[in-house]
Amino acid sequence: MGKIKIRDEQKGVIFIALIILTAVALSFVFAFSLKTNIVEDALKEKGIMRTLFVIEDDDSSMLFSSVLIYNPTSKKGALVNLPGHTGAIYQSLGRVDKLEKVYSEAGIVSYRNEVEKLLGMTIPYYAIVTLENFIKVSDYLGGMRVFISEPVDCVSEEGERWLLPSGAINLDGDKINTYLHYRLEEETEADVQERYQNAMAAFITGLHDKKFLIFVKSNRKRYLDFIKTNLKPEEETTLFQAIADVDSESIIKQTITGSLRRVDGQQLLMPDNNGEFIKEAVKQTTNLLASTEGTLTSRVYVLEIQNGTTTQGLARNTAILFQNASYDVLSPVNAPRNDYEETVIIDHIGNMDVAKIIGEFIRCTNIREATPEEDAESSSLDAGVDFTIILGKDFDGRYVQPSRR
Incomplete structure (x- = not known):
């Protein structure tokens, strides 16, 4: 049997194919070497971290939301409450309406964009927790600690009796659900928003207090599965490990203030000074958190x-x-x-x-x-x-x- 002869043209094709295969292999190696954890990179730069938290109600509407502004170097943080009835002309809706309508009609990405405009800052990360999962997390954390000035004893529109003791108490899942939903006749919307902010602060504090348990390799997936984010799993872990280091005793609390106006049959909170005040207030807080590695916020x-x-x-x-x-x-x-x-x-x-x-x-x-x-x-x-x-x-x-x- 004679030897198979490879023509010059075939040699050229084989050579080109080898070049292509080598290039593909190198691109995979290069891509793998460039694989990064964006949260880890942000931590290395020692800048301010911002995360938008949204807690959904049972019907998938927004129950409440906050932005956590955090200096991982000093461990100091601030929570900015975002009242759902905050009114403005929202580009994503094309009309004047409540902030919470942006979330229900346009989704989390548009909601984050509108919040960024409202506060005058970029927010790289967001986290969504359903009410069902918020309740489960509360139980897993051994309860969320809040302060209730007066005992609560009232009945819901559906006839359910709501009972909560006064004082600094640990609320399990069922009780945190009551805390978020009860309404008293004499309460204002500002009182309700304060409860939402207290619940969010209690959640962050719970992460801090139980971080020794949450981030054990065998446990962290169980906890983080309750939270939906715009990050990869390893980035989620990095983010929440950083947040869990927050100085939970000195969290600064802010909210949007303004005047109540009735627009198209609904009551809207129109931010002070056409929204410029909240931008300035958040900038002021961010500067405090960032200055001298956060030592000014002691x-x-x-x-x-x-x-x-x-x-x-x-x-x-x-x-x-x-x-x-x-x-x-x-x-x-x-x-x-x-x-x-x-x-x-x-x-x-x-x-x-x-x-x-x-x-x-x-x-x-x-x-x-x-x-x-x-x-x-x-x-x-x-x-x-x-x-x-x-x-x-x-x-x-x-x-x-x-x-x-």
């Missing part, structure tokens, strides 16, 4: 706001602004005189970094350290004052206006 700072003008209610309204930005504000008072031309921030604790952040919130750069007399006066107050803000004629109710001189 405690809540006490502010005293004084009205140094003849404008009635100026200090009171400004106090509300700072309270919503997570500061502890004493009852507003009048300054010793009412002819201050310029707003001034007085630093009683020698922390100019924090003073500047407070100044940025109202665009005030006139900052000075307190005199011994001013320090003595502030220390005589019950709470002790960290910073005094005296409002001048250059303050328009939201910002200090630059001098025209």
